[in-house]
Amino acid sequence: MSGVDPQSGSFEELAMPLFDPLYNFAHWLTRNRDEAEDLVQETYFKALKGFSSFQLGSNFRAWMYRILRNTFLTSFAGLKATTTLSLDDVDDEERPELAVEFVTPETILMDRSNADLIEREIDELPVHFREVLLLCEVEEMSYQEIAETLSVPIGTVMSRLSRARKRLRDGLRQRMCEGSRMEQPPVKNGMNYGL
């Protein structure tokens, strides 16, 4: 979708293919079906209204996601989500994570039945980590495209992404610890999880 020419098609032709992914992203942000629908609807109306001012050569997909995200951030749910960040999230948000540990929680994800673990962990991430992770992994946006969508420098995208992944791994490791304490299987399928 990058570099879509708005003159080459109607708003409907360009925007409707993004409907499902935008709705999915909205649901992850709002955690609620009704609020996700309101958010997507408002995004489409705002985008339609501003389509004539959409600049040639710009990234249409990033533009749509930016409208959705800005609409979310100014909504009640968005304000609530962004004002409940812990000091830890904010203080070193821009600090790049240098040391990435060798972690093994990924291995449990090979088991499809554990998908709900990762779903819960994503859901519990602060909104600024959740959005960057979803845009990268689910929407497969480049760092540049994410930077355009979030209106932040690429360095911030990399830093947030790194911290979001670390949180996810730490959270999974903790859940595995809790699980193994309850079920007492320290070794599964012959693999030690290093916990």
Added chain:
Amino acid sequence: MVCELWKTRLDTYLDGELASEEMRDFDSHVHSCPTCGADALARVQMKRSIQAVGKRFTPSPEFRKRVQRRIEAKPRRGAFGIAWMTAAAVMAVLVVGGLATTYRARDRARTEQVFSEVADLHVGMLASSAPVDVVSTDRHTVKPWFQGRIPFAFDLPELQNSEFSLLGGRMTYLAQTPGAHLVYSVRKHRISVLVFQEGSLRARLDENAPAKKELTFNLETWSHGGLRYFVIGDASVIDVHNLAELLKRAAA
């Protein structure tokens, strides 16, 4: 210890965001190092799982239809609509006449602001202990360095038989827009060439603006192929113009 260094960039590698040379180095390391290979495999599994889990919400067909109905092209208006639109057009002409003066003043202020920021970027480069991130006189090294760092591509001129030399480049930002900052030298002077996407800059810059002075620097700007170029430096107005011409020819 060496592997620890690789691991700090492993996620960036798996996201496909390293420069092509680094990607090749990473490929060979991951294939030859069992520890990093296993780590990479585990992280790929994690990415796939997040992708599978992350696509779990789908809109209902009713909701999709509802939004689609609201945004699809409106039918043609009737006679009443045309009369109303004519009246509105007359009113618009009167209002636009009044607003034009205000907008022109605002445009001028924005343009001045952009020129001032361009001068700041040039001064920032001159004052920096590391003025360029990619150090090379070879345009075939400097140009590919920008791949994946900025959302557009541009051409650089062949400088053989000219007075100019390419020193390197760095990423830069103007009005929150990423762009390329190239540094050239001519005799003892350094000249900055800045390239941005035209659409991203909010100022309306004059296409045929002659070279001008900004904070005593000579500056020339033009637009080509959706990109906005700025050439700025303390070299003579002729030097700045000659470099601008070389860039224009390369882009043509």
